[in-house]
Amino acid sequence: MNSSLIGVAIGLVFIATLAGILSVPLLLRRQALSGDLVAHALLPGLVGAFMITGIKETSILLMGAVFTAWIALRLLSPLQKHPRIKSDGAMAVLISGAYALGVFMLSLLQKTENATQAGLDRYLLGSAAALQWHEVLWAGGIFLLIVGGILPNVSALQLWLFDPDQAKMRGINTHRLERGLEIGICLAVMMAVQFVGIVLAAALLIAPALIARPWVNSLLSLWIGAAAISAFAALTGTWISFQSPGMPTGPWIVLSLAIFWVISYAFWYSKRIIFQAK
Amino acid sequence: MNLFSFNSIDFQYRQVVALTQASGSIPVGGITGIIGPNGSGKSTLLKILCGLLKPASGTIETQVLPSQMAYVAQRQTVDWDYPATVKEVVEMPLAIQTPWYKRKPQSQVESVHQALALTGLTDFADRQIQALSGGQQQRVFIARALALNLPVLLLDEPFAGVDAPTEAHLFQVLKTVAEQGKTVVMVHHDLSAIPLYFDHLIVLKNTVIANGPTAKVWNPDLLAQVFGISLFQKSNAPEELIP
Secondary structure (H helix, E strand, O other): OOHHHHHHHHHHHHHHHHHHHHHHHHHHOOOOOHHHHHHHHHHHHHHHHHHHHOOOOHHHHHHHHHHHHHHHHHHHHHHHHOOOOOHHHHHHHHHHHHHHHHHHHHHHHHHHOHHHHHHHHHHHHOOHHHOOHHHHHHHHHHHHHHHHHHHHHHHHHHHHHHOHHHHHHOOOOHHHHHHHHHHHHHHHHHHHHHHHOHHHHHHHOOHHHHHHHHHOOOHHHHHHHHHHHHHHHHHHHHHHHHHOOOOOHHHHHHHHHHHHHHHHHHHHHHHHHHHHHO | OEEEEEEEEEEEEOOEEEEEEEEEEEEOOEEEEEEOOOOOOHHHHHHHHOOOOOOOEEEEEEOOOHHHEEEEOOHHHOOOOOOOEHHHHHHHHHHOOOOOOOOOOHHHHHHHHHHHHHOOOHHHOOOEHHHOOHHHHHHHHHHHHHHHOOOEEEEEOOOOOOOHHHHHHHHHHHHHHHHOOOEEEEEOOOHHHHHHHOOEEEEEOOOEEEEEEHHHHOOHHHHHHHHOOOHHHHHHOOHHHOO
């Protein structure tokens, strides 16, 4: 087993587990597509950061990306609360609008600076095999940061996710939780897009909780289940892609999740049918 | 002594006016009913009293902090497809008082146990909340508020979707709470029970129409004025006029 396989596997497990943990609040708040919005809104920020600075340094590009993603998320909540605007419509317009803006900016860049634009394409489709050790450390750091932010707030999160008004009444700073969740999502998606690409990143923030949900009876078990499934999908995807050369890692992770989802629901339905027949 | 005094309160949801120039008071102790037709601003007033909504203008004076009020929302305000048991939901507001690395204190276990027993939920304690009926969900919300053991209890239509024997039982529970010196404020829609249930009334129709002890305030003329019906003709009244 070579060290690059181990590095890719560890990095992807960190990212996938993180996405799995964050998929739980998104599912329970019925905001599953927020991850998709963040992923698409990263693009204009990424390209914008490069246009302004002219430096193709990952950290600078990602700072720009997180900035526009966060703006898109902040735009979303007033739009969703407005009674005249349908929230799925608002989401669809924001997702495709942000992506269109990004693609437009990419094409502008292509006209002016042909050679340098190539690197930015990486984020469209992602490239997990190119994961380097320092990026693995980054992923680990962000993982610890978010898990460290969640742990002391588990009880508050539990109440807030179920009943936000009650959480407010009990003195919980719900704004802080909401902003914290937004930042967590931005960071997780930012890590994810590098390896699975903009289009597939959202799946990592939707599927794990969805797969685990029928089988669990508490928030804690949903969290553990979603994280474990996500990590397992990351390992499966990495293993498959390293078995045969040319197989892309990101799509295999997402495909594994989709297969797990089908299996999960097939088992759940058959269990229900058998249970009812008895 | 008044627990709440509110003066000239205005509140509107975008285009819809909920309250205009509403003024009134709620005394300490006893059971106060907030009544009025649909869309008269009852739930809005309750939310303003407990601090969940801020009025556009007007003042509220109160003897208690929001942290000393237990609020029971309508059960439709949350998604019951949530991975938790009845006991966990009742525990949730208490659990935030204990850091995650510490065991929950015995007093908390007892409060939850008592609240479940009072609301007749002991047998359902370990049931998933998504498997409950509407009436049972309502009882879970009331149990959760009782477990907090706070001096003020604010309830928004706590008997909606609850069958008659359960309503009678839950009312008895609230009455006992009030007899312990606590204040119960309740939005209610069933007109026939009003003289029986409430010591004080706030009658709303986007503003306070009447406010005071039930014996003084409650009369057929008021009913006709606010609801457009007479109590004696209630059974003949069109459905939409009965709030």
